[in-house]
Amino acid sequence: MSKVPLTPMLVQYLTALCCLRCNPDAVDITIGEMVEDEAAESTRDVDVTVTIKDSDSVTDAFMAYEVKHERSALDVAKVEALCLKLNDMPSITHRVIVSTSGFSPTAQKKAARHGVELYQLKEWTRPLQEQFPLLEMTGTVSERFPRQKWLLTWNDYRFALVSSAAQGPFAVESKGQALDQHGKPHGKYSSFEDFWNELLLRSTEVLYCLEPADTVLRTFPLTPSDAPGEPPAAGPQWPHTHTLDVSADGVYFTNSDTFCRIDTVTINGFLRWERSRTPPAYVIERLSDGQAFAGALVSPGERPGQMIAFVFSPTSRDIGIEFVQLSEAHQNAIRQLKLEYKAGSVWT
Structure with a gap:
């Protein structure tokens, strides 16, 4: 992923957009949420949180995603630290780490021991019919969605x-x-x-x-x-x-x-x-089985913190179209930024 022309904050935002597309019924998706850390007796920042409630307004799921955009695979020390951080937050029901550079073998074992799922944001090259069958398309995303x-x-x-x-x-x-x-x-x-x-x-x-x-x-x-x-x-x-x-x-x-x-x-x-050059295409895959969480066609802008993203979900034919321009205050750290679901284009 060394070729990724995205800043860490845009990668974090892109992950949140993928969560938004894959959880249209979520009542709250926040980038930079402050979550209670029981061990530290204080609140700590979590990159992306997704809150889903049932019909009785009782929280059914509070998912936390830690997003890392680094040059080399996350090693066991970094993953262990993230696992301990997430596990000290009892309100979280699902814990996930997303990396743009993968994970070392020992890091994968450590995450499994702590019950934390691992996902990787990577170049999107697999045929669409393998991961996004509802689109009813064959070939790769680059072939079916040519971009200039x-x-x-x-x-x-x-x-x-x-x-x-x-x-x-x-x-x-x-x-x-x-x-x-x-x-x-x-x-x-x-x-x-x-x-x-x-x-x-x-x-x-x-x-x-x-x-x-x-x-x-x-x-x-x-x-x-x-x-x-x-x-x-x-x-x-x-x-x-x-x-x-x-x-x-x-x-x-x-x-x-x-x-x-x-x-x-x-x-x-x-x-x-x-x-x-042709803008990049990414997919977020679960490391354990290669199952797609979401896909995105991304066009980084010429200004810092700017991009256009077409976001795909494997469980829907809807395609979200998002125009992003981070404020100067959010280009180095995003705090308490909430996303709202909007209906996207529909392929029939």
Whole structure:
């Protein structure tokens, strides 16, 4: 799973979406739930919890999922620590560990001893009829759900800056420190290069659906190719200019001992469409028997904490379509974030 282009928080969120799709009757699905730890006599964070109640409003199941996104297989020490943590929470009725990198043989034995189920988030390659028979499809998910992703990009560009407070001509170094109105390091952009990258992305988010970008994409379709080592396909480029009002960003620089705000930025250069690699497909399988818990087609966004996910359940023909943008506060740790079930697309 070293190729997974997802952050730990997005993996955690994706696991929660899979729980949501597989438990449409759940009354509560929370990412970062605080659960009572009997031994510690305090509450502790659990990555994903699922609460299911019967018709009499009595809790029938309180499932806990610990999600780990690491480079190497989880060893016995890490799994033992997670097992002890979950087992000290008596309110939990079902305990699960999900890993993107698998588990060592001794870790698997330790989990079995403690009654904790193990699941792995892995590349989805098995035929659909083996794990998702209700879809009534043969072949792999890549064959039956072909996906392509196009990106509008700036090339050979330069920036023209306007600051009403500047005294005469000025220049800003890309590696220089972006400042706030008090002359301190900017809270969001550590350098002007970070700010320029944000503006390039912000610009293409506006221009991709406008002319002439839309006509160019339809007139010059990009040839699909995912051959190893082969660069993504790119279409013809065209000259363009785009001016952005950036005064609300509050980015300042020094000019003649004065702090000057950048008011507008004009990007001059060439635009073109590029085809990126095919977005990944994942499946969560139970380690003991390879049974699928859920599958997902994922398209990570260009911004941190962003993705689109199509989520499949082996017990339903419904396909959940989810658009995710984590807030800055949730990109490093998610706490008390509840998900709600929404009906997805139905294949008939």
